[in-house]
Amino acid sequence: MRCCFEPKGNDPGQGSTLFFETERMKMKKINLLGAGGSIGSQTVEVCRMHGFGIHSAALKSNYRHLAKLAREFDIKRLCIFDEEYSKPLKDELFGSGIEILTGMEGLCALAADDNADITVNSVVGMVGLEPTLSALENGMDVALANKETLVAGGDIVMELARRNNRQILPIDSEHSAVFQCLMGVSGDKVKQLSGIILTASGGPFFGRTKAELENVTAEQALCHPNWSMGRKITIDSATMMNKGLELMEACHLFGVKPSQVEIIIHRQSVLHSAVVLSDNAVIAQLGVPDMKIPIQLALTYPERMPSLSAALSLTDYGSLTFEKPDFDTFECLSAAVSAARKGGTAGSIVNGANERAVELFLDGRIGFTDIGKGVAGALDSIPAMPADKLKNVLDADRAARKYIDDLFGVN
Numbered sequence: 384m385r386c387c388f389e390p391k392g393n394d395p396g397q398g399s400t401l402f403f404e405t406e407r408m409k410m411k412k413i414n415l416l417g418a419g420g421s422i423g424s425q426t427v428e429v430c431r432m433h434g435f436g437i438h439s440a441a442l443k444s445n446y447r448h449l450a451k452l453a454r455e456f457d458i459k460r461l462c463i464f465d466e467e468y469s470k471p472l473k474d475e476l477f478g479s480g481i482e483i484l485t486g487m488e489g490l491c492a493l494a495a496d497d498n499a500d501i502t503v504n505s506v507v508g509m510v511g512l513e514p515t516l517s518a519l520e521n522g523m524d525v526a527l528a529n530k531e532t533l534v535a536g537g538d539i540v541m542e543l544a545r546r547n548n549r550q551i552l553p554i555d556s557e558h559s560a561v562f563q564c565l566m567g568v569s570g571d572k573v574k575q576l577s578g579i580i581l582t583a584s585g586g587p588f589f590g591r592t593k594a595e596l597e598n599v600t601a602e603q604a605l606c607h608p609n610w611s612m613g614r615k616i617t618i619d620s621a622t623m624m625n626k627g628l629e630l631m632e633a634c635h636l637f638g639v640k641p642s643q644v645e646i647i648i649h650r651q652s653v654l655h656s657a658v659v660l661s662d663n664a665v666i667a668q669l670g671v672p673d674m675k676i677p678i679q680l681a682l683t684y685p686e687r688m689p690s691l692s693a694a695l696s697l698t699d700y701g702s703l704t705f706e707k708p709d710f711d712t713f714e715c716l717s718a719a720v721s722a723a724r725k726g727g728t729a730g731s732i733v734n735g736a737n738e739r740a741v742e743l744f745l746d747g748r749i750g751f752t753d754i755g756k757g758v759a760g761a762l763d764s765i766p767a768m769p770a771d772k773l774k775n776v777l778d779a780d781r782a783a784r785k786y787i788d789d790l791f792g793v794n
């Protein structure tokens with residue numbers, strides 16, 4: 384099975400001196416998709432700290448922020464996804480000579496731009512899948528924070544990465560942790576990896592019963608105990624859908640089956656995940672809950688550099704706890720695990736249903752537990768197809784969104 388650790392054979396760091404490595408990194412330039420979000424903003428901070436360049440940048444609608452970034456980093460190409468903001472962005476940057484694109488076409492063009500060294504995809508939602516494909520098709524490595532790329536398009540994406548000899552470097556803290564643990568394993572990593580322990584904070588509603596979750600508000604669901612993240616992923620964390628999506632991503636990235644991934648609740652979010660090796664040795668990666676370590680490593684791999692993240696004091700924490708998740712209460716989690724077992728477009732179905740249901744919840748149109756009902760219902764009602772064609776993946780996504788709208792009588 385393909386995994387993101389297969390050797391590329393053209394590692395640019397091979398045989399270089401440490402000095403050369405540092406110089407090379409300083410020259411590193413990125414395409415940054417999703418520059419305005421939580422991961423995007425932290426990626427900008429990492430670039431600022433290390434003097435990395437931003438060749439191109441895209442965000443959804445905040446044209447003033449994009450213009451500001453363009454001036455600071457001397458960015459050559461921009462994509463403002465919502466076309467209506469293209470004119471104000473052009474006015475703002477009048478005379479600068481910066482190329483300004485819009486929509487999916489613009490996003491894909493930036494993703495594929497090989498004047499940069501790597502494409503960082505931190506776009507939120509299904510809209511992130513096609514840019515990843517576009518980057519890999521054009522021979523770009525991808526630092527990946529967009530979950531949908533693998534949840535919905537994993538079969539196509541991993542096959543394309545293998546065919547084009549490209550690397551996918553995970554930015555999510557859990558997958559970066561597994562990636563880091565495997566960095567310390569020599570020989571055939573796929574053969575030696577017998578399991579993954581995927582940690583979950585449990586979100587703001589850990590320990591609650593189903594009945595107690597009925598009347599939860601968006602405001603309560605948006606209060607995550609450990610991580611500061613965007614709105615969509617914070618809700619996914621509260622429903623635990625996030626962990627289900629991460630299980631699917633882990634299977635694609637590291638070439639394991641769903642049965643080889645154990646999800647455990649770890650309230651402190653200090654142990655970011657672990658690998659179980661063939662001799663039952665467990666290797667874990669720990670650190671304070673801060674995305675700057677995974678972001679930075681995705682950009683500097685295989686080197687490590689000083690980071691903006693604080694040092695971890697284990698004695699300040701005193702104890703770390705581990706518990707089993709409650710699959711009955713967190714319906715999204717069990718639906719996502721079932722989808723992972725089913726395979727094919729099941730990932731796209733649960734993802735599409737969830738994305739739409741979360742939108743409706745944030746708009747106050749459905750309740751918190753309706754998200755889980757909708758996701759489980761979509762998985763039961765829509766047949767899964769092979770996910771080896773983009774059309775099947777996108778059709779499944781559309782069918783799932785329609786299922787949610789029909790179920791809750793909205794459009």
Ligand code: MG
Pocket residue numbers: 555556557629
């Ligand atoms: Mg995560």
